[in-house]
Amino acid sequence: MLTFMKRLSITQRLTLSFLLVIVMGSLLLSLPITHYQNAPQTTYLDHLFNVVSMVCVTGLSVFAVGDVYNGLGQVISMILMQIGGLGLVTILAISSFALRKKINLSESRLLQSALGKDDSYRLKDYLFNVYKITFGIEAVAALLLMIDFIPRFGLGHGVFNAFFLAVSAFCNAGFDNLGSNSLKAFVLNPLINGVIAFLIFAGGLGFAVWMDLFRGLKNYLTDKPIRYKAFQKSLSLQSQLVLNTTAIVLFLGTLLTWYTESGNPDTIAHYNGFQQLMVSFFQTVTMRTAGFATISYTATDFSTNVLYMIQMIMGGSPGGTAGGVKLMVVAVIFLLFRAELKGQDNVVYANRIIASKTIKQTLTILIFFFSVLSIAYILLLEVEPTLDPNALLFEAVSAIATVGVSMDLTAKLSLAGRIIIMLLMFIGRVGPITVLLSLMQKKTKSVHYASTELSLG
Template sequence: MNFKLPIRDKLLRFLGPTRMIALSFVLVILVGSFLLWLPLSQNPGMRASYLDSLFVATSATCVTGLMPFAVIDQYNLIGQTVIIFLMQIGGLGLMSLLALFLTLMRRKLNFSEKKMLQDSLNKNDADNIPNFLKSIFRYTFIFEAIGMVLLALRFIPEYGLTQGLYNSVFLSVSAFCNAGLDNITRSSLMAYATDPLINFTVCGLIITGGLGFAVWFDLRRVLPEKKKFSWKRLWTRLSLHSRLVLVITGALLGSGTLLILLVEFTNPDTLGWMSFPQKVMAAFFQSTTLRTAGFSTIDFSMLRGASLFIMLFYMIIGGSPGGTAGGIKTTTFSMLFVLIVSEIRDAGNMTLFKRTLPAGTFHKAFAVTLTYACVLIIAIFLLTLSDPEIGFLPIAFEAFSAIATVGLSAGVTPLLSALGKIVIIALMYIGRVGPITIVLSLMRMKQNRKTNNLVYPHGDVLIG
């Protein structure tokens, strides 16, 4: 019998999961850039080039936040709505949206589709994908709705009911998706540097989106207990992944806040003019936004060199797997740290929270980090050639911010040349999709059984 495969099955078999993920972002970016380039999306008298439209579409879809101009200056209601959809699609993934649509239409997902979604969602297995997707979208919209309501308490009195609600929706989606874009001012959230409601609402959305879906569901699993509540019992029932993510996220937020506070404490152009509680809040906000969110309540072009240098490392670590944040991820950083400590101690097994970790986890962490480093070296080299008038540290900051999908800038984004913008576009795309995904999507992984079964003699190489 000759069975005819549906088009979606043929497409998945031909392209494979990694290529489908990579191409889905390309498709969204190209459609978004065309819509943003159209005059009907732009304010009267404003006409952005296609390269700038492509830059903005990539920034929104890859939830980065770098912009060659302010959203409020360039785009009208139509253009801003396009950006909202790009941020939402970029944060959740086009493949996830299509799979949810098929699920709601009572269409079953085949094995290839489940494998693709497993890869795109960073899920350990392909079990119960439809319910997992529904939960992701349900919680996403719940968190964004809560953020919208809290932000509306400030924006409705300031901008009126309609515009205030719209601004609240835009900022809530952007913050939860870690996109870093706003449609309110020309200077991010600097006008609200001392406003606790805006600061802590945005921080809450950033952290929630950056923790990852797996951590939400794990917390949901252990929280509704009928027995007497105990923090110790809660902690021990969490998975190893959730405990690691929560510990590293807390450590990064706390140490980042402290370092920014110490370095910028007396800087009159950043924290120096604030009261002590306001300084702590502002330092915490910048530490949170380094989790790949891209908002700022201080002028990053006025930061001291030491702050910019420290922020490079926080940006590249980023958020956690399976969420809306970028970077190499907190768990990757943790594995590298555990590996170094184990080597120093000459420990036989590598353990964490009394659990032995497989060697493959460390190999993958090392591969991800090394790939990011290689891409960054090439990109910074190209940027120093294309834009030699910009200093090295601001250029490096821009490159780290782009590949980690952070969106913070030391004020150089509008100054970039055409080639410089193309390099940043490439970095934002690579950072969102993942460098290893990009490499795999460009290769056809053909298994050669004879080669795989060969075992060569052992050899020794001196290290260090």
């Protein structure tokens, strides 16, 4: 087994780690000991689908977690979501570090790939900081959720539900143990909306950005006199680009959702202005691959659902728990478009040239992402001829972007349809570029040829 593992590339081992967790998790959650005695009848494939969704931090489900899994089953579900968000490789690595074991060069490269880190500089410290940020934010958020949950559910269930939801939201998993209506009962609850939205944002922002922010904040507080520009300049260009792009997407998404839904009596038309903006903001945040819903997507206008699909494809930031093509890809495409319009030879941001390798990877991700999505959608149309095509497209985009929202379609899928959705969730979580490299990566010699120009129209 060890010899076989050593023969695999870094990306292949990373892909295999997710597969192993999925197999083990599905076997555990299919055991009767993890189910309520009066739970609805389920099959192994039902549990496999849910576990794929948990490990791939998506949120699509063929049955509600709280209706089938008992306390033990829900604890296992929470662990699977945490592993899915952080990655099995990072958990094994931090265990080795905690036991004061050294990792070799191959293991170090694998860990770098799992964390989305470009170099091995202070890798151990970086990994421990990832876990401190994760557990710290989840703990604080759970305490805030308890303010509402303990009076509502009682002490024991209130505490447990708060931690379950905190882990799920930070990992952008989209699962809850409150029933089949997601968070629709909390649509006008500012505390729940605010905490969950922050958790989604925090998980999807990326650990590298968080560390950059903490480092910049430390310099900001110790700087005399305090200068905001100095704090801004202390952030890396990637962090600045991520934060700026995130702010633009959240602002425009909230505004456009409010515009398309403010007159819809089935969603937010009967709420006051503040409530409409709160719902619109929450939906924009959750479309960053979280999967929680406070409104029904069967009731929203089709134009709103198209907007949501665009946001799902954009996803979150690199190195975090979010999916999609990632906001950095969106930002690079915009910068490339701007450079072409201006007739610039290079793609530039903040007086820095974006490397051609980055641009090539960006285009590769987009081509592979949309190719897989297109093929999967065509297959879904073939195997699910009786289901709404628009709902199928929404489901497919939600799966590959690891969002987990649905137009109440998941439970209606046939076996073939569920297999397609599971594959999309897996590809979306592991990452299009990782899956592509694990399938095709070979060592080739670099050959330089003469250049030529082609007419594009």
